[in-house]
Amino acid sequence: MHTRWKVVAGFASAILIVLVGAVGLGITRRLTFAGNRVNETRETLSTVRAIVRIVNAAETSQRGYLLTGDRSHLASFESADEAVATEIAVLREAFLFKPLQAARLDSLERFAEQTFGEMTRTIAVREAEGFGAAARIVRSDAGRQLMDSLRAVALAMERAENGLLSTSQRVEERRAGRASIIIAGATLLAVALALAANWTLYRALNDVERAAESQRALASENERLYTAAREARAAAETALVAAEAANVAKSDFLAMMSHEIRTPINAIIGYTELLQLGISGPVSKAQLGHLGRIQASGQHLLELISEVLDLSKVEAGRMQVAREPAAAGDAVRAALSLLRPQAAAKGVHMAYACTGGDDAIYIGDEQRVRQIVVNLLSNAVKFTNPGGRVTVHCAVTESASDGAELTGPGPWAVLRVEDTGVGIAPAKLGTIFHPFTQIDSGLTRTKGGTGLGLTISRRLARLMGGDLTIASEVGRGSCFTVWLPTKATLANALPPRPAVGNGAAGDGVVEQEQISVPVSTLGKEMLDAIDQIINGYVDGIRANPELERHAMLTDVQLANHSASFLADVAQSLVILDAAGLEPSALMRDGSEIQRVIAERHGAQRYHLGWTSEEISHDFDMLDRAIRSVVSEREVASQGALEPAMDVLAGILDQAERVSLVGYRLASAIEGR
Amino acid sequence: MTNPSVPAKTVLIAEDNMDNRIIYATMLNHVGYTVVEANNGAEAVQMARTVRPDIILMDISMPVMDGYEATRVLKADASTRDIPIIAVTAHAMVTDRDAARDAGCDDYVSKPVEPQVVRSVVERWIGAAR
Numbered sequence: 187m188h189t190r191w192k193v194v195a196g197f198a199s200a201i202l203i204v205l206v207g208a209v210g211l212g213i214t215r216r217l218t219f220a221g222n223r224v225n226e227t228r229e230t231l232s233t234v235r236a237i238v239r240i241v242n243a244a245e246t247s248q249r250g251y252l253l254t255g256d257r258s259h260l261a262s263f264e265s266a267d268e269a270v271a272t273e274i275a276v277l278r279e280a281f282l283f284k285p286l287q288a289a290r291l292d293s294l295e296r297f298a299e300q301t302f303g304e305m306t307r308t309i310a311v312r313e314a315e316g317f318g319a320a321a322r323i324v325r326s327d328a329g330r331q332l333m334d335s336l337r338a339v340a341l342a343m344e345r346a347e348n349g350l351l352s353t354s355q356r357v358e359e360r361r362a363g364r365a366s367i368i369i370a371g372a373t374l375l376a377v378a379l380a381l382a383a384n385w386t387l388y389r390a391l392n393d394v395e396r397a398a399e400s401q402r403a404l405a406s407e408n409e410r411l412y413t414a415a416r417e418a419r420a421a422a423e424t425a426l427v428a429a430e431a432a433n434v435a436k437s438d439f440l441a442m443m444s445h446e447i448r449t450p451i452n453a454i455i456g457y458t459e460l461l462q463l464g465i466s467g468p469v470s471k472a473q474l475g476h477l478g479r480i481q482a483s484g485q486h487l488l489e490l491i492s493e494v495l496d497l498s499k500v501e502a503g504r505m506q507v508a509r510e511p512a513a514a515g516d517a518v519r520a521a522l523s524l525l526r527p528q529a530a531a532k533g534v535h536m537a538y539a540c541t542g543g544d545d546a547i548y549i550g551d552e553q554r555v556r557q558i559v560v561n562l563l564s565n566a567v568k569f570t571n572p573g574g575r576v577t578v579h580c581a582v583t584e585s586a587s588d589g590a591e592l593t594g595p596g597p598w599a600v601l602r603v604e605d606t607g608v609g610i611a612p613a614k615l616g617t618i619f620h621p622f623t624q625i626d627s628g629l630t631r632t633k634g635g636t637g638l639g640l641t642i643s644r645r646l647a648r649l650m651g652g653d654l655t656i657a658s659e660v661g662r663g664s665c666f667t668v669w670l671p672t673k674a675t676l677a678n679a680l681p682p683r684p685a686v687g688n689g690a691a692g693d694g695v696v697e698q699e700q701i702s703v704p705v706s707t708l709g710k711e712m713l714d715a716i717d718q719i720i721n722g723y724v725d726g727i728r729a730n731p732e733l734e735r736h737a738m739l740t741d742v743q744l745a746n747h748s749a750s751f752l753a754d755v756a757q758s759l760v761i762l763d764a765a766g767l768e769p770s771a772l773m774r775d776g777s778e779i780q781r782v783i784a785e786r787h788g789a790q791r792y793h794l795g796w797t798s799e800e801i802s803h804d805f806d807m808l809d810r811a812i813r814s815v816v817s818e819r820e821v822a823s824q825g826a827l828e829p830a831m832d833v834l835a836g837i838l839d840q841a842e843r844v845s846l847v848g849y850r851l852a853s854a855i856e857g858r
Numbered sequence: 859m860t861n862p863s864v865p866a867k868t869v870l871i872a873e874d875n876m877d878n879r880i881i882y883a884t885m886l887n888h889v890g891y892t893v894v895e896a897n898n899g900a901e902a903v904q905m906a907r908t909v910r911p912d913i914i915l916m917d918i919s920m921p922v923m924d925g926y927e928a929t930r931v932l933k934a935d936a937s938t939r940d941i942p943i944i945a946v947t948a949h950a951m952v953t954d955r956d957a958a959r960d961a962g963c964d965d966y967v968s969k970p971v972e973p974q975v976v977r978s979v980v981e982r983w984i985g986a987a988r
Contacts, residue, residue: 452878460881
């Protein structure tokens with residue numbers, strides 16, 4: 187803003203110069219007046235002298251007549267009176283504002299009158315009494331005294347006039363002197379201001395040019411970044427596709443591997459049983475004991491392989507779960523019947539309350555729910571001493587508790603497995619869901635179990651949109667709670683997958699309250715309509731007068747930015763859906779690239795001088811453009827768009843947050 | 859009660875894994891069945907036609923011709939149609955069960971098949987060896 191003051195200074199110097207000119211003009215006019223004054227004075231003086239001359243001439247002509255008696259000499263005398271009167275009138279004009287001079291003029295006039303009167307008398311005497319009488323009057327000096335007085339007054343008037351002139355000349359000189367100084371000073375000041383203003387403006391121009399230069403540099407860096415981003419995205423896409431293919435191959439490999447491992451284990455179990463049955467020959471008691479241990483290890487191995495396979499599928503986002511309504515009671519009863527022999531043999535009492543009004547309907551995969559409950563019951567029985575109790579409750583609850591990490595709205599179906607067993611120490615509670623954790627160094631493995639059951643169970647629960655939580659007290663027992671959604675919402679309102687183990691050839695239509703458009707469909711629509719969306723976005727920005735920073739970018743730049751980003755987001759939606767909305771480890775790389783791009787985007791905007799509000803506004807415009815385009819396409823009539831749009835909004839929010847982080851980082855570094 | 863004069867019932871074991879074959883055969887021999895073995899689906903079809911066993915234990919994943927295919931062939935053939943075929947599946951998935959049923963299998967067991975289970979399923983379908 188300093189530049190404004192510099193411009194003001196430039197104008198000020200111009201005004202100063204004008205003032206100087208005005209002052210100069212003023213001085214010139216004064217000089218003219220001064221010249222006029224001199225002329226006036228000269229005229230006044232000449233008038234005064236003229237009066238004296240006329241009177242003199244009159245006297246001379248009078249004397250001439252007195253001497254000769256010739257009336258022709260009286261010519262100038264006769265006209266003198268009038269002439270003097272005329273001149274006196276002139277002087278009266280001149281002395282309008284000079285009272286002293288006017289007073290002298292009165293005296294002069296009187297003397298002139300008296301002189302003329304005297305002269306007239308003298309002439310009359312000559313005429314009447316001849317030369318001698320007239321000569322006597324002349325000799326009496328009365329006339330001469332009058333003349334002298336007249337001359338004296340005239341002289342005084344001249345002197346006064348000259349004095350006035352020189353006084354006013356001195357005043358004028360002083361004024362002129364002062365004015366010259368002022369003019370000189372003002373001129374110098376004006377010149378100095380002008381020079382200073384110009385110089386600083388020149389430097390400011392440099393700044394402006396540099397700013398424009400850096401703007402251009404940033405714009406071209408922008409281009410480079412977008413190109414790099416586009417290439418990175420393409421590379422990431424290729425990588426993702428390859429990685430997903432590798433993932434598939436890996437899980438195929440895992441499945442094959444597990445099959446390969448299971449085959450020899452089956453042989454171990456088979457042969458061991460033959461030996462145990464005595465088919466291969468008589469077996470001693472000791473041998474039977476050992477064979478039993480071999481058998482148990484073989485079973486354990488099988489269980490382990492199965493669970494590792496499950497876990498790897500879940501972790502890779504390749505496990506598919508059904509999302510159908512089912513009664514919790516069914517899964518509970520099935521699990522209970524599986525474990526009843528075990529419990530009975532150990533003397534642990536099992537009970538459940540999951541029928542009729544106590545039952546709960548959930549949305550999920552019944553086979554997996556059964557798997558979870560079996561796992562929980564098996565643990566409960568294992569860790570409860572003979573005489574203890576294991577109880578299963580089913581219920582529906584409105585909101586989450588126990589630290590359950592649930593997304594989406596309630597209500598929730600809860601299955602609680604409580605035991606009166608040994609309980610788990612608070613310190614161990616944190617790691618209980620981790621793979622292969624030993625609850626108690628002596629206990630877990632002696633009590634059997636692969637160490638994976640709880641890990642898998644929780645993953646399965648979360649995959650279905652729920653969770654698995656634990657509350658426990660050492661010495662009193664534990665309570666595991668399975669949370670499952672009851673409503674077909676975003677997390678589980680996706681089209682049914684070919685659910686493994688669900689009977690109908692992967693076709694089950696999900697009975698939901700509301701058919702929602704799948705997230706991947708939204709992603710594909712976005713990709714199809716990407717040009718429309720971009721145009722809408724650019725138009726929206728141009729139509730908004732408040733987005734001045736955007737105005738500095740060309741349409742092409744705006745379009746480039748939004749195109750790459752939109753395509754990224756759309757792809758994310760497609761992949762997210764395929765991974766069951768659980769970002770796989772591979773997706774994280776893609777997200778990593780997006781995160782880096784978003785951060786740099788924010789830093790860039792900072793360098794271009796954007797505010798953080800404008801950045802948020804930018805994302806807002808994108809969101810609006812997407813919504814307005816997609817809502818008018820055919821897909822909008824195929825179901826509710828909101829759930830999928832919510833996912834999109836989440837991604838845009840994320841990107842906006844990261845972008846603002848980049849923005850703040852950049853401003854912190856620059857120390858703004 | 860085993861009667862040596864009555865010929866023992868025959869079980870055809872179609873299984874490509876040697877250990878599994880030995881285990882099933884040992885078990886079934888022990889309780890008196892006559893056992894014949896085939897290494898793959900094609901062999902199984904051939905042997906079924908020539909030997910006419912009383913029951914077939916058909917492993918699903920076999921080279922050359924898998925269990926489903928062999929089952930379909932045998933069930934389409936009038937001479938072998940009535941022989942009960944027990945599918946031995948590696949997975950316990952519902953889809954496997956359905957596939958087995960669709961191919962024409964009469965029953966199934968899933969691996970790991972314990973010898974006791976082999977015996978009981980055979981006995982359930984064709985009774986004791988003699």
